[in-house]
């Protein structure tokens with residue numbers, strides 16, 4: 001669900017170029033790059049959002065997951081994890097483009113009140129006709145594929161509440177028993193966030209990323225009433 005570091009130079013050719021294409025995200029797609037290059041365009045879009053948002057955002061703002069539409073795709077693509085975190089997740093524009101060619105992708109914008117603050121995408125094979133959920137240790141599973149909260153809106157609980165909504169969606173709308181994810185074991189990794197949420201390492205490494213899992217239907221505690 002994350003990205004590999006950008007190559008320091010794109011001046012390559014032949015087989016080396018294939019490797020670069022396979023492992024790097026176009027930096028021009030990052031929300032930050034668009035902000036830097038087209039500040040007036042970005043300001044106009046954000047002014048439109050703020051006309052809908054009457055009160056300042058706070059920890060109490062309601063968090064929802066909403067479908068991305070022709071009206072909102074640009075503002076969601078501009079959300080940015082920030083320079084200290086953008087090696088950990090693909091630009092939203094790239095994820096949204098991919099989602100349209102992966103029938104297993106289920107993706108939503110994260111809203112705090114009326115403001116788009118993040119993006120989430122899961123892989124749910126069972127939404128593809130004729131396919132069933134992948135198995136992990138014999139348990140059907142969905143995978144958290146992309147997840148980010150824009151740097152301006154972090155630390156307000158939006159990430160935890162959005163992830164809870166994703167888990168609720170998987171519990172309610174799929175027969176998955178487990179949610180998997182993987183993260184880049186690099187500076188500012190989100191592992192503490194996922195541990196707090198209840199994910200645990202599986203011990204596997206997938207393409208250099210650390211795999212974690214969350215049981216969606218944990219057995220009831222022995223003494224629970």
Ligand SMILES: CC(C)(COP(=O)(O)OP(=O)(O)OC[C@H]1O[C@@H](n2cnc3c(N)ncnc32)[C@H](O)[C@@H]1OP(=O)(O)O)[C@@H](O)C(=O)NCCC(=O)NCCS
Nearest residue numbers: 085088147148149154155156157158159160183190192193
């Ligand atoms: C991971 C992420 C989605 C969390 O979103 P968030 O809205 O900041 O999370 P919350 O506010 O719900 O945080 C809940 C708790 O986890 C902690 N936490 C959140 N992100 C953390 C991180 N990267 N490292 C350590 N702790 C983190 C918060 O400090 C908070 O602790 P507190 O309750 O003691 O204050 C966000 O940090 C992010 O987008 N990171 C960059 C992209 C990324 O790494 N995505 C995941 C790819 S696998």
